[in-house]
Amino acid sequence: MTALDGPYFGKIAVLPTLHEKDSVITPIFQSELGIQVKVASIDTDQFGTFAGEIPRTMSQLDTAIAKARAAIASTGIPLAIASEGTIGPNPLIPIASSDLETMVFVDSEQELVIHESYRSEEITAARKIFRPGDNLDEFLRKADFPAHALIVRTEHALPIPPVKGIRDRAVLVQAIQDLSSDLGSVIVESDLRASFSPSRMRNIAACARLLARRIASLCPQCNTAGWGSVSPVFGLPCADCGSSVDSAVRADQYGCGKCEHRQFFARAATVAEARFCDSCNP
Structure with missing residues (x-):
């Protein structure tokens, strides 16, 4: 089946994102399904943040669905795409990190939810505790800085906001100095928001391809999109x-x-x- 034959060809789907996920999702959905993607102005941080200031309270899949439904409610457009990622230990190799991306397509008119997931070990996720004056060189190489941005935050739950999106060494050194003033040390870690993590953005693109192909697959019984494993x-x-x-x-x-x-x-x-x-x- 080509995009021209698909049930969603020429339709508009909204995408809630604060972090430029549309840059990889839009071309895939346009070329493979003929779907036009429109970014929805939704504060997706309300569903949880990687830095931990706002904890995620639902499962990864339910969070992605909630984002999609919020975009539908705010725009009145019945189709939405949303994604949610989890970076943590690889289930098979716990000492290594992996990125599990989940992406959903919600058709509110049909009450249909189609989803796919993609796991990859190709993710830059570095984390270390530093004090002012510590040597940063080895860590910055491991963190692929400045291509991948960094976050500086306190070790404990203090009402001090983290410094995010750091891609300048002088800014990083100053953030370590500023946030360590009370406790003496801080956590420096990869900023895993999509627009600050090229390796994660590639995994989001891979997940989008899987989802687009699943949407293009029709049920042999009722001809509804989303047939698959x-x-x-x-x-x-x-x-x-x-x-x-x-x-x-x-x-x-x-x-x-x-x-x-x-x-x-x-x-x-x-x-x-x-x-x-x-x-x-x-």
């Missing part, structure tokens, strides 16, 4: 002892967000390796 099906017999290995994926489940139609596609593997079996390898 909803969850894996677990459970394969152990190749050695035959016991069920519940962590092994047996099939992929595809589904529709509108009519609940489901299809199952078996994976190539019919048995699980013994090293994953709790009986063989307790």
Whole structure:
């Protein structure tokens, strides 16, 4: 199916963003779906900030949906795109960081929510405690400064706002001096807002491509947009002892967000390796 054939060709979708996510999302949705993207003037910081002044109170997916619905409510446009990111330890390699981006497309007229997620280890996320006068050189190389901006904030929950979006060394040194005056040290960390983190912006673009392709995929039952993988099906017999290995994926489940139609596609593997079996390898 081409963009010209899609159900949303020529439609307008609003995008709530304070941090220039439209720079990567707009061209993807325009070229792949024929959707025009309009930035909505929404304070997305109300849903949580990376620096922690405002904690995120909902799940990552629910936060993205809330942003989209807020944009729909403020503009009256029934279609919205929104994203939410989480940067933290890689679930498989805890000592490494990863970026999990979730993006949603909400069609309020159909009460339809389509979403995709993308995880990448390609994220610059540095953090270290500094005192005035400490050598910054090694940390700044690791943080890819000034291409990636930095934040300086206090170590404890004090009513002192962080200094964000730092891309100048003199500003960084002054911020460390100013914010450490009471406690002696501060936290210097990557500014993970999209417009200040080129590596995160690339991951947002990758997530947007996945979402656009899912929107272009129509349900074989009701022809609604958003057909795609909803969850894996677990459970394969152990190749050695035959016991069920519940962590092994047996099939992929595809589904529709509108009519609940489901299809199952078996994976190539019919048995699980013994090293994953709790009986063989307790």
